[in-house]
Amino acid sequence: MKKIYIAIIALGATLSAAAQQSAPQDTILSLEQCIDLAVKNNAALRRADNSAAMAKETRREAFTKYFPQISASGIGFRSHNYVFQYNALDMLNIELVKHGVLAGVQALQPIFMGGQIVNGNQLAKVGEAVGELQRAQTEREVRLTTEQYYWKLATLQATRNTLQSVIATLDTLDRQIQVAVDAGVAMRNDLLKVQLKRNGYEADMVDLDNGIQLCRMVLSQYIGEDFDRPINISAPVPEAVPAYPLDLRVDPAAALDRTIDYQLLDAQVKAKKLEKRMEVGKNLPQVLGGAGWYYHNVLEQGHNFGALQLVVNIPISGWWGGSHAIKRKNLELENAKSEREDLGQMLQINMQNKWDELTAAHRKMELASEAIGQAEENLRLNRIYYEAGTSTITDLLEAEALARQAHDQYSAAYGDFRTATAAYLNATGR
Numbered sequence: 403m404k405k406i407y408i409a410i411i412a413l414g415a416t417l418s419a420a421a422q423q424s425a426p427q428d429t430i431l432s433l434e435q436c437i438d439l440a441v442k443n444n445a446a447l448r449r450a451d452n453s454a455a456m457a458k459e460t461r462r463e464a465f466t467k468y469f470p471q472i473s474a475s476g477i478g479f480r481s482h483n484y485v486f487q488y489n490a491l492d493m494l495n496i497e498l499v500k501h502g503v504l505a506g507v508q509a510l511q512p513i514f515m516g517g518q519i520v521n522g523n524q525l526a527k528v529g530e531a532v533g534e535l536q537r538a539q540t541e542r543e544v545r546l547t548t549e550q551y552y553w554k555l556a557t558l559q560a561t562r563n564t565l566q567s568v569i570a571t572l573d574t575l576d577r578q579i580q581v582a583v584d585a586g587v588a589m590r591n592d593l594l595k596v597q598l599k600r601n602g603y604e605a606d607m608v609d610l611d612n613g614i615q616l617c618r619m620v621l622s623q624y625i626g627e628d629f630d631r632p633i634n635i636s637a638p639v640p641e642a643v644p645a646y647p648l649d650l651r652v653d654p655a656a657a658l659d660r661t662i663d664y665q666l667l668d669a670q671v672k673a674k675k676l677e678k679r680m681e682v683g684k685n686l687p688q689v690l691g692g693a694g695w696y697y698h699n700v701l702e703q704g705h706n707f708g709a710l711q712l713v714v715n716i717p718i719s720g721w722w723g724g725s726h727a728i729k730r731k732n733l734e735l736e737n738a739k740s741e742r743e744d745l746g747q748m749l750q751i752n753m754q755n756k757w758d759e760l761t762a763a764h765r766k767m768e769l770a771s772e773a774i775g776q777a778e779e780n781l782r783l784n785r786i787y788y789e790a791g792t793s794t795i796t797d798l799l800e801a802e803a804l805a806r807q808a809h810d811q812y813s814a815a816y817g818d819f820r821t822a823t824a825a826y827l828n829a830t831g832r
Contacts, residue, residue: 457534479501515689517686528676535666536666550821558613575596667746688717689715
């Protein structure tokens with residue numbers, strides 16, 4: 403019987419080890435790895451890539467307007483009666499053209515189109531640049547959002563580590579008080595208070611684990627990873643407070659030109675200028691030169707010939723409405739300039755606001771670090787007082803709760819600091 407029991411234990415240990423080996427292991431990802439995966443797999447960035455590609459094709463399409471426009475046409479007909487009939491004094495009846503063929507090929511080269519082709523190509527280039535800027539803007543937003551999810555998860559994990567340490571401390575305290583109760587030197591009421599506090603912390607642990615799991619799923623979806631593949635991050639919260647980020651500070655006015663938002667506003671002004679020029683061009687004469695080769699057979703005799711062409715189009719009646727269209731485009735240009743100036747100022751205000759948020763997050767982190775030292779000292783003294791019998795278990799448990807709160811506030815402040823740093827760099831075009 404003893405040998406069978408030993409064999410069962412050995413078999414159970416083997417199966418347990420095999421199960422641990424077959425269970426999926428968490429993939430530990432750094433912040434840089436998460437950002438790289440998000441840039442590679444994020445759906446919004448793929449759509450931005452497609453939009454940039456469409457803008458490039460539009461620019462290529464506009465370039466083809468410089469080349470001759472070649473067309474070919476042909477027509478064949480058969481009439482139920484003669485197309486041309488003539489009776490001369492009831493003596494001569496002439497009937498001609500009952501069927502025939504007409505065909506031709508011609509090429510027209512734009513010579514002067516009022517600047518519409520040139521300005522249209524420049525406008526297409528602006529559109530392509532806007533597509534690239536919007537793609538870069540989307541990538542920065544993806545990077546920033548990834549950092550926010552990453553540091554949220556890091557904060558929750560740091561909070562869990564603190565809670566796990568507190569629960570372990572309460573387990574030790576529970577055992578010590580149990581021994582004291584058994585020895586008759588402590589009240590059972592103290593033991594119950596410790597157990598109630600630990601049970602409350604374990605309930606908090608359940609909620610915290612659910613939050614961590616949800617945050618991991620959100621991060622997995624955002625960076626394009628499967629839910630079935632567990633991921634985790636390695637981002638411990640440092641004990642030392644990071645240095646004050648003075649080296650990141652830049653003058654808002656100097657940083658304005660390198661922000662994508664302002665570059666998009668500037669591109670809008672350029673586009674409106676070109677649209678106004680194109681509207682003017684619509685009311686100018688248009689000249690096209692060309693050549694063609696034609697063939698006809700309508701009198702039972704085939705003929706072909708070549709011809710040179712010069713087409714001049716002057717939109718006389720178009721001037722009536724064209725002047726109003728030009729004024730409208732001019733007003734749109736003025737609005738674009740006004741919007742660039744106004745939103746440019748708002749972008750500078752936003753830079754200053756992001757800097758204020760960054761410095762506030764750093765200050766809160768310093769205060770939270772100081773609070774940890776104070777809370778730990780308070781906890782140490784209360785342990786001494788409780789062991790000496792000069793304070794109650796309630797005081798000790800309250801000191802433990804204050805220490806946990808201080809650690810949690812520091813973890814949250816560190817996560818806010820890292821997120822605020824990324825937001826400030828993004829706002830200043832870096």
